[in-house]
Amino acid sequence: MSGGALEFAGVSRRYGPVTAVDDISFSVEAGTLTTILGPSGCGKTTTLRMIAGLELPSAGRILIGGEDVTRLSAAERDVSMVFQSYALFPHMSVLRNVAYGLLASGKARGEADRLARAKLELVGLSGLEERLPSALSGGQQQRVAVARALVLEPTILLFDEPLSNLDARLRRKVRDDIRALQQDLALTVVYVTHDQSEALAVSDTVIVMNRGRIAQMGPPRAIYEQPADAFVADFMGEANLFEGELSRGEAGWTFSRNGATIALGEREGLTERPATLAIRPYAVEMGTDGGYGLAGKVTRATYVGDWREFEIETVWGPINAMSATDVFAAGDAVSLSFRDDRIMILAHLP
Numbered sequence: 258m259s260g261g262a263l264e265f266a267g268v269s270r271r272y273g274p275v276t277a278v279d280d281i282s283f284s285v286e287a288g289t290l291t292t293i294l295g296p297s298g299c300g301k302t303t304t305l306r307m308i309a310g311l312e313l314p315s316a317g318r319i320l321i322g323g324e325d326v327t328r329l330s331a332a333e334r335d336v337s338m339v340f341q342s343y344a345l346f347p348h349m350s351v352l353r354n355v356a357y358g359l360l361a362s363g364k365a366r367g368e369a370d371r372l373a374r375a376k377l378e379l380v381g382l383s384g385l386e387e388r389l390p391s392a393l394s395g396g397q398q399q400r401v402a403v404a405r406a407l408v409l410e411p412t413i414l415l416f417d418e419p420l421s422n423l424d425a426r427l428r429r430k431v432r433d434d435i436r437a438l439q440q441d442l443a444l445t446v447v448y449v450t451h452d453q454s455e456a457l458a459v460s461d462t463v464i465v466m467n468r469g470r471i472a473q474m475g476p477p478r479a480i481y482e483q484p485a486d487a488f489v490a491d492f493m494g495e496a497n498l499f500e501g502e503l504s505r506g507e508a509g510w511t512f513s514r515n516g517a518t519i520a521l522g523e524r525e526g527l528t529e530r531p532a533t534l535a536i537r538p539y540a541v542e543m544g545t546d547g548g549y550g551l552a553g554k555v556t557r558a559t560y561v562g563d564w565r566e567f568e569i570e571t572v573w574g575p576i577n578a579m580s581a582t583d584v585f586a587a588g589d590a591v592s593l594s595f596r597d598d599r600i601m602i603l604a605h606l607p
Contacts, residue, residue, distance in 0.1 A: 261322030
């Protein structure tokens with residue numbers, strides 16, 4: 258089994274005066290997994306539904322495997338979808354659930370059962386064919402839904418928030434299973450989620466959407482480490498954002514805000530201008546030795562297991578930090594420094 262390529266060309270979806278998806282264009286290579294994510298209302302689910310044929314574009318074209326499917330219904334597209342709710346038939350056995358689509362398309366029962374059993378074995382559910390969905394765990398129900406989608410051998414497999422009903426530990430296991438299956442079978446997968454860590458873990462490509470448009474698209478590492486703007490930087494893992502001025506000094510570049518300056522070292526392609534600095538909480542280093550000289554006071558210290566989270570009040574404003582070793586308490590005076598290679602310089606906020 259292998260997948261086909263997908264292309265969106267200038268696609269929009271409007272509901273009366275409301276534009277849910279606004280003139281987006283992107284392509285998904287065959288055999289890859291692309292994740293679409295963003296905040297609620299950003300247009301990600303509408304985009305997925307347009308791929309599936311459950312919604313039709315108001316403008317633009319959708320191509321699957323080079324074929325224009327823009328006006329085709331869901332039944333006319335070679336696409337399968339795994340829904341957030343799994344949508345299993347509660348009165349049918351696991352085997353009957355998986356074979357249902359094949360039987361509905363006219364496949365003989367014996368052949369449908371054979372193919373369904375093969376897909377259940379593929380997702381690790383052999384031996385559970387006669388159970389009802391209510392007798393399965395959440396993770397097992399998710400795998401039944403995946404097997405039901407796979408048995409139709411779609412050109413593109415779609416996932417709509419597939420792990421949202423699972424607990425944190427099970428989410429990681431099923432997430433890894435989906436990624437392994439996609440790679441083993443060279444499936445073309447489009448995967449919608451609101452979970453940033455999930456997107457980073459499973460994707461070849463990440464599409465971040467905001468207000469119906471694509472804010473940034475690229476490999477997970479580039480999205481996280483080289484965000485296009487302040488929205489992407491903050492959405493793809495928390496970031497401290499500060500507006501200030503870039504300046505060139507004898508020892509390299511510096512950034513100043515509210516009279517406090519930190520060194521940025523030597524960097525390519527900068528000009529003296531207003532800019533926004535983005536700093537991940539894990540890139541904030543806390544000490545009492547002066548560091549870069551950005552003094553602060555801890556206003557909140559929270560123990561969350563393997564690390565501690567801190568909020569520090571500074572002349573720049575509040576800064577969030579996290580550390581596995583620091584044991585400062587609320588009220589402690591600290592000096593902050595930042596890892597040069599983790600300071601992201603963005604365009605100035607409007």
